[in-house]
Amino acid sequence: MTALAEILRRQIAAQGPITVADYMAQCLLHPRHGYYTTRDPFGMAGDFTTAPEISQMFGELLGLLIAQVWMDQGAPARFTLAELGPGRGTLMADMLRATARVPGFHAGAQVHLVEASAVLRAAQAERVPSARWHDGTDSLPDDQPLFLVANEFFDALPIRQFLRYPKGWAERMIGLEGDRLTFGLTPPAPIAMLDHRLDSTSEGTLVETCAPALPIIDAISTRIAAHGGMALIVDYGDWGNHGDTLQAIWQQQKDDPLAHPGQADLTAHVDFRALAAASPLAATPLTAQGALLERLGIAQRTEALARNLTGAALESHIAAYRRLTQPSEMGQLFKALGLYPPQAPAPPGFG
Secondary structure (H helix, E strand, C coil), rough: CCCCHHHHHHHHHHHHCHHHHHHHHHHCCCCCCCCCCCCCCCCCCCCEHHHHHHCCCHHHHHHHHHHHHHCCCCCCEEEEEEEECCCCCCHHHHHHHHHCCCCHHHEEEEEECCCCCCHHHHHHHCCCCEEEEEEHHHHHCCCEEEEEEECCHHHHHCCCEEEECEEEEEEEEEEEECEEEECCCCCCCCCCCHHHHHHHHCCCCEEECCCCCCHHHHHHHHHHHHCCCEEEEEEEEEEECCCCEEEEECCCCEEECCCCCCCCEEEEEEHHHHHCCCCCCCECCCCHHHHHHHHHHHHHHHHHHCCCHHHHHHHHHHHHHHHHHHHCCCCEEEEEEEEECCCCCCCCCCC
């Protein structure tokens, strides 16, 4: 039993079952035993590898996309360039390197990183020393355009799960069976916030909601609506979700979400439709990551970088391209959504 599992066991024994959202929040961000607060989970030594860690091309192309949108919106002289959940800072560092020759872009950019983990902030400071850090989106500058990237950020926000019954919804909870954490359900009851799901579900359907995403989208949208900019969201998920998507990764393997609290990464699929519906901004078509990268020129960039590579380095480079773009790898599972002012030109690459 992990240290956090014992804490949760005592809490549940004293106070009763907790929601999936409460469980995820404690597993990921508990101040002493949370997954993100105690380690760097990225790369081959961690539990997962994100797209920026696979190849520099991912960050380069997203950086140039953002720069193009900046130019299309008049190249404002001062703006916020922000990232949510920046990991090691690799994505932002690659974006900044790729845009270094865009006239005026670096002169106007103020880099802001939203990160809760002290461990990861230290890694980010090595790669992006000019950044300013925030605990949340509310403290981002609100007096200038905002160009923001969120890669694999929303999938780690806590979700609640509800199972549809004839007389309402039963919420999935986490309780105890002896000393072991286990899933259970509340008695079914009508839930007003799920009334809009009645037409698209039937008895036995499990739906997920992500309340923490809504104030984040609101804070981002308010700034972009007032001053211009764009939010680029890349994550795994789809346009609406049905079913249980909660998953755990422990020691680079899929795991029971209740088996290693605090030591395993917990995520859930992102409902991009819910994110778009929560924003007054215009939304691009939801686009597969592979299709977006191809439209932005990843094949040409792959070829250019390959000219100076041979042997194992060349094989690794080509494998990285395939991993980012192929439908059987990350190309189809991961999707991209852009939010931008309705009066502004649509961002490139989304079809």
